[in-house]
Amino acid sequence: MNRKKLIEQIRLKKSFLCIGLDTDITKIPAHLLDTEDPVFEFNKQIIDATKEYCVSYKINTAFYESRGLAGWKSLIDTWNYLPKDTFSIADAKRGDIGNTSEMYAKAFFDQESSGMSFDSVTVAPYMGTDSVKPFLKFKDKWAIILALTSNEGSKDFQFLQADPENKLFEKVIQKAADWGSNENIMFVVGATRGDAFLTIRKHAPNHFLLVPGVGAQGGSLADVCKYGMNKDCGLLINSSRAVIYASSGHDFAQAAREEARKVQNEMAIILEAM
Numbered sequence: 001m002n003r004k005k006l007i008e009q010i011r012l013k014k015s016f017l018c019i020g021l022d023t024d025i026t027k028i029p030a031h032l033l034d035t036e037d038p039v040f041e042f043n044k045q046i047i048d049a050t051k052e053y054c055v056s057y058k059i060n061t062a063f064y065e066s067r068g069l070a071g072w073k074s075l076i077d078t079w080n081y082l083p084k085d086t087f088s089i090a091d092a093k094r095g096d097i098g099n100t101s102e103m104y105a106k107a108f109f110d111q112e113s114s115g116m117s118f119d120s121v122t123v124a125p126y127m128g129t130d131s132v133k134p135f136l137k138f139k140d141k142w143a144i145i146l147a148l149t150s151n152e153g154s155k156d157f158q159f160l161q162a163d164p165e166n167k168l169f170e171k172v173i174q175k176a177a178d179w180g181s182n183e184n185i186m187f188v189v190g191a192t193r194g195d196a197f198l199t200i201r202k203h204a205p206n207h208f209l210l211v212p213g214v215g216a217q218g219g220s221l222a223d224v225c226k227y228g229m230n231k232d233c234g235l236l237i238n239s240s241r242a243v244i245y246a247s248s249g250h251d252f253a254q255a256a257r258e259e260a261r262k263v264q265n266e267m268a269i270i271l272e273a274m
Contacts, residue, residue, distance in 0.1 A: 001087045001119045002140045003183050006208070009055045009085060010233050014268035017260060018056035018089065018210065020240030021046065021078060022063050027245060029252050039064070039074040042252075044081055046244050049257035051083050053264035056236050058089040058210075059118075076115045087236070088118045089144065089210070095124030101134040109138045120144050122188060122210075125176050136180045143185055145176045148200065150190025150213045173203040182206045189228070191220070191237070197227035205230060212238040221263070225270050233271065239263060 010016050021043050028042040035041040047057065059078060064071035082088050094104040111117035120142035123132050135143040148158055148169045158169040166174070173187060189200055191213030200209065209228055214221050214237050221237060228235055247255035
């Protein structure tokens with residue numbers, strides 16, 4: 001999905017909601033454990049219930065990789081089930097030297113090789129340009145680069161003063177923006193950073209931002225939109241636990257639908273005001 005199509009979906013659905021399928025087999029409703037593939041069955045019902053209200057699904061691959069062969073099958077089956085009008089994200093946080101990154105890119109972009117062709121992959125930029133550029137060789141695919149995260153450990157490095165005018169996360173954005181364009185690079189920015197979005201937009205005014213941390217992690221949708229929205233919306237707001245674990249009973253899919261609908265309604269108002 002290219003930038004134009006993504007923007008069209010945001011306008012059509014009046015939503016910039018991304019739902020995270022961070023599916024933990026120990027947290028899904030117990031009645032699903034008797035199915036052939038409980039993780040895929042859970043994901044399938046969540047997707048069916050929420051696809052009307054979101055424009056993107058983000059799959060945190062760690063929840064699948066940890067289960068070995070069975071997990072990889074759930075991952076591939078889930079990717080195949082995703083609606084083709086939604087923007088798909090492999091939240092894999094890869095980042096290695098060039099030839100290894102080429103293999104990671106094939107794993108998530110080359111369907112003939114791996115059985116999957118996500119629209120995007122999250123990438124750690126610490127090893128520099130040759131860890132990111134292999135992902136940018138694929139047409140209409142995106143590298144979503146970690147820029148400013150909301151975890152406690154982010155203070156260890158991301159806020160270090162890189163030069164008299166910029167902190168390290170700012171230098172990362174400045175440098176990474178030159179490796180591609182706003183057609184194939186996004187940045188991850190944690191929702192709990194609030195007015196730090198003003199700084200982000202100074203360096204990346206037209207790029208899309210993937211924003212985790214709204215909902216269960218306490219980030220404010222209103223603050224993110226106030227400081228981070230641009231003329232094309234420019235935001236994908238991820239919500240995982242607050243949506244997919246809205247209920248642990250037989251009504252889990254309906255509860256997820258209601259939670260997604262509430263967020264979409266709020267986003268529709270914001271988009272209308274914009």
